[in-house]
Amino acid sequence: MSVYIDQMGRPVELPASPRSIVSLVPSITELLYTLQLDDQVTGITKFCIHPNNWFREKTRVGGTKAIKTSVIQELRPDLIIANKEENVKEQVEELAQHYPVWVTDVNNLADAMEMIEQIGAITSTQSRATRLISQINAAFSDLQNKNRDVKTGYLIWRNPYMTIGSDTFIHDMLGRCGFKNIFDHTTRYPAIDTWQLAQCDLLLLSSEPYPFQQKHIDELQAELPNTRIILVDGEMFSWYGSRLLHAPAYFTSLLQQL
Structure with a gap:
């Protein structure tokens, strides 16, 4: 087990390689797919519509703001990923009493890059996360807005x-x-x-x-x-x-x- 600090500044004790991950955040669910964590992700929300095969096949644990704790309990997660804005604080705090909950807080592109890097670290997919960050940064560098204002x-x-x-x-x-x-x-x-x-x-x-x-x-x-x-x-x-x-x-x- 290792202790990591999430984006809320909370220490979270996690196994070296989580085997049962529940994602309560649609955009992060898609990220976990990109990081090739198909076997590890066991639960998602009903709003996690990407990728479509996960939406059809993975266990749904309710909505982002209406989590079904009984379903999560059946999955026995060793990592739950939540978000400060998208999930209800009280529900996240309740889950954190029983499971390791990693809370993200993303308000700009820099926060997003930090979040991707951290999730790569806690899921043992650092190289894939680093490559994705590099690709995203390059894509935004090429964006020409011509200072339209x-x-x-x-x-x-x-x-x-x-x-x-x-x-x-x-x-x-x-x-x-x-x-x-x-x-x-x-x-x-x-x-x-x-x-x-x-x-x-x-x-x-x-x-x-x-x-x-x-x-x-x-x-x-x-x-x-x-x-x-x-x-x-x-x-x-x-x-x-x-x-x-x-x-x-x-x-x-x-x-x-x-």
Whole structure:
């Protein structure tokens, strides 16, 4: 057994090579797949939709905010991976009384690279993690945003409309695209009114967690005639695991449309 410090600064005692891993974080589940931990990952959430074969075959332990502890108990995990934002604190603390729980806290690209490095270390996949980090960093280095500084809003929810503040991972991704988040004076995910979006040159409607569609563009366009409104792939802006390898190409394609 070894003691590691997670991204919350908590010491976690873990076996040298965990044999039963439960992931409570969709983007990290995909990362574990990329690190080739198929045999070790035994449980995932119902929102861990990538990869599809894991979604179909792995045991589901509930939702990210509604964990079924009885199912986890049957899996007898020697490592549970959670996230400060995506999972409920009280549920994570309860699990930590019985199992080793590694808690991640990712608010920007640097945090994500640190998280990938640490998970590589605790799962004995250091070389694969190091290679992935190098590939992601190279992909982002090639991202050309041309310093657009476009005044941009990003919606994640409807009724009420909710956006993203400056301390979120999505905010960091917007900046790397050259988009100026008009709500960078706020934190986390504030609710807003439509009139506050009037200053936007560009409004991005995310595919998740709320599944915005063309009808929502039409609805908002009537109130924001001078704003360009488009649908975007929320996974590319908010998933901070191995999907980051593909995000810069998606951002480049998005920028070419503008």
